[in-house]
Amino acid sequence: MTNQLNVPDIGDFEQVEIVEVIVKVGEKIKKNDPVVTLESDKSSVEVPSEIEGVVSNIKVKVGDKVSKGDLILEVNAEQKNDSEELQVKKEKIPKDTENLIIEAEKSIEKKETIVDTPIKIASEKYNLSKNGEDIDVTETKEWMDSLSAVLETDGSKRAQFLIKQLIEHSYKQGSDLVLSRNTPYINTISPDKEAKSPGDQNIERKIRSLIRWNAAAMVVRANKKFPELGGHIGTFASAATLYDVGMNHFWRAKNNKFGGDLIYFQGHSAPGMYARAFLEGRLNEKQLDKFRQEVKPGGLSSYPHPWLMPNFWQFPTVSMGIGPMLAIYQARFMKYLINRGLIKDQNRKVWAFIGDGETDEPESLGAIGLAAREKLDNLIFVVNCNLQRLDGPVRGNGKIIQELEGIFRGSGWNVIKVIWGSYWDQLLAKDKTGHLVKLMNETVDGEYQAYKARNGLYVREKFFGKYPETKELVSALSDKDIWRLNRGGHDPHKVYAAYDQASKNVGSPTVIIAKTIKGYGMGKTGESVNTTHQQKKMDTDDLMYYRDRFDVPLTDKQVQEIQYFRPDENSPEIKYLKERRLNLGGFIPERTTYAKPIKAPPKDIFDSLKESTGKKEMSTTMVFVRLLTNLLRDKNVAPRLVPIIPDEARTFGMEGFFKKIGIYAHEGQKYEPEDSEQLSSYREDKKGQVLEEGINEAGSMSSWIAAGTAYSNHDIEMIPIYLFYSMFGFQRTGDFNWAAGDSQSRGFLIGATSGRTTLAGEGLQHQDGHSHMLASTIPNCVSYDPTFSYELAVIFRDGLKRMHEKKENIFYYITTMNENYSHPEMPKDKNCEEGILKGMYKIREFNKFKKTKIQLIGSGAILREIIAGAEVLQNEYQIDSEVWSVTSFNELGRDGMETERYNLLNPDKKQKVSYVDKCLGKTEGPILAASDYMRSHSDRIRPYVKKSFYSLGTDGFGRSDTRENLRKFFEVDKKHIVTYALSILSKEQLIASKYAQEAIKKYNIETEKPFPSKL
């Protein structure tokens, strides 16, 4: 039987060109195998087969234009055994469906439904209820008693159900919704529900004390030696228990059986991690003494920086806000890898430690909605609420814990508040009148901070003294007892219980909001005072106090010398500490990678991109999409590609990927998309490959980093490719890009629709003339601005090879444009490929007149203007030229800089020649450079060419207009290039000045126009 395959619904397009016929006559094809590639003027998409069998006839060829319904090919279908098919169908139909339904219906009890009969709400009787006062205690008690009865007999779920019903009922009847963002200012987990730690509390306290001591000693010693080094003691002092409980009981390290939990440590708490590693025997005293002294190898970095300590730190966090966001996307990416079947589900967790002040950063909270939406129960935030940031209180007049609770609860997180330590349990149990909780609710953070900067008597008077009931509650306690009433974040029991519950929570992310004291234990100069954060020195008295407070076994003399303390290797403390970590699989933090490289695809996969496109015009963005389509056919590479798009797939012509490889959606697709019949249908899938991030560049960048570091965090090499409007790349997400470099992310950033004059109509905010300059600031970012498809193919393939096969810790920034033009065949010159990669190669030579010559060099969009200008110079002015395609001013600049440095430092040795000098040094005539970027971009190479050098660029704000007008405005069009060239040649006294004057007239060049950056 012969079946026909027609062109499916391709959306709004008619007469679309066939650019590739993928199958041959005689080939066996299966459903969904791609058969041809169609390309409109914006996007290219493969047509998958809807039929199976052997291709008998192909009705189309490359270059044909087709529309919906046109015949593509015919297939001889393999005959299926009819009875087999029938059997399959039969099996699908349950035998006694009818009976089953009848029986099921019978078994359903007739339920009584509650009907909301409208009622008339009474007008407010007293305004007393507005102040939260009780106007009818008896009535309140009746309601409370009813609820108590439900709690006692049916449990909390039923009670919650009833409360929800009541709220909804009240709302439907016209009353306002009860505002319930917050729970009272007490711990979420009641004492009877606390999981008990199996640890030896005594020994854990001792270990913790030693870590505290060594962390502080490390900072104080460094600053005694070199006061300029700085450092922080107060942050870790407040968080020591939060970290220790995790280290002793929860965080499982990576080893050959388990992928490891991933912990984002708060940047300023780094000294605590070094101090623990010291006790663990992973760092020695000499290394601790190198805290913040990293110029010589072996120093310890100020904060977590994988670039500086690549075997230790995993995640850069110190730029506040990026840690929390990166952690969310890390957890999401972990689920992505699991759902796509690329890693096993081992119930691994991502923990992120965040300062309460850090939550001011929009990035800290900006993505928490995503975490809840994606049900990231592998994610746990711990917000260390020491109530202070750098200058003073975080929310002096309010309560940061309550504020955060409301925000996280509202977003759908599981919230665990750890406010009060165990010493409070009894007091709270005795608080029958509720006055203690009322007091806790009323007191603001400024007061809470002040209490801990004073003493027990002050707390008795100012806090408990507020109500007779609370004063009475502590009447039997001494001031010392009152002072001992601890905060939840310093109580290992409470912290353990919270971590235990968080680890077991299913279906939502968890935030643990822990109350602590900044500078805990630092005494008068550093505890809970506004200046704690900057404290990097402690005088001898403070150190003595610190030692006594935590029972560190050091003599006075040892304290004066600020000695470190590490107990004997066989001491119970060291044994315990090591055993705990052994049980949890190894040490944390530790950065390793066992990922296998990905073999770069064979060259022929890109060969079609090295051919001329003939008359066909296309943009480099389209070329890139075609390149990706080809890559998806490579077995090694395809599953590892992670296309990341912030709601711009259609802008870049990538919508074809939706159906082909699917959009990742953890719940699959619960609806039939409106365009389900179309070739580019919006297909969401649990195994989907595309990360469609929505309008969220910071999130996209976070995903890109998670994927780009999967080789270390998940031992699997992934190839993230993030496409964005080039203006919304480095400029928008610069700090994440910097963190990507620090993290040693590998992958591609594609700045699409780039250039200040190439993206014509979008105006000032969209037109990028500086992203390459920003890219150049990141040392391990390799950037290119190619013009032609073969350049892009060569660069991309080399990137794949360098990063993913050879595992170089670099990442690529490549700009692509949306200007359509035809692309020439790759020059046959054997040095062309090397030149493309090094940054420049000669693309054309005009040599007819052999009188006067100029070197014209340009990149990206403006190279074509230069070539056109060279033609005019030749044809109309008899001026020869050599035209160079500069694929990367940045790479040329780096090479020049390095060469110059070597030569200056080695005056006695044979001087090296920079690549740019190799290319241009022996050429004839001055140099004119131009790009669609600011002049200083091409000026990067100016110091390394020993000839007269002039540059044109797009300095100034962008604006909307036609491409032609924009290039004229910024003076980078063909006419300006010709005019400037003539003027340069006259300035160099190679031709008479009249030619330039003539050109100025002929082309109506506005010589009096202000410099474009002033307009």
Ligand SMILES: Cc1ncc(C[n+]2csc(CCOP(=O)(O)OP(=O)(O)O)c2C)c(N)n1
């Ligand atoms: C983006 C950014 N802005 C500013 C800083 C400077 N800075 C370092 S720590 C800090 C205060 C931190 O307070 P908090 O988050 O409450 O942490 P704590 O030390 O109290 O635990 C500030 C402003 C920074 N590291 N990153």
Ligand SMILES: [Mg+2]
């Ligand atoms: Mg803080």
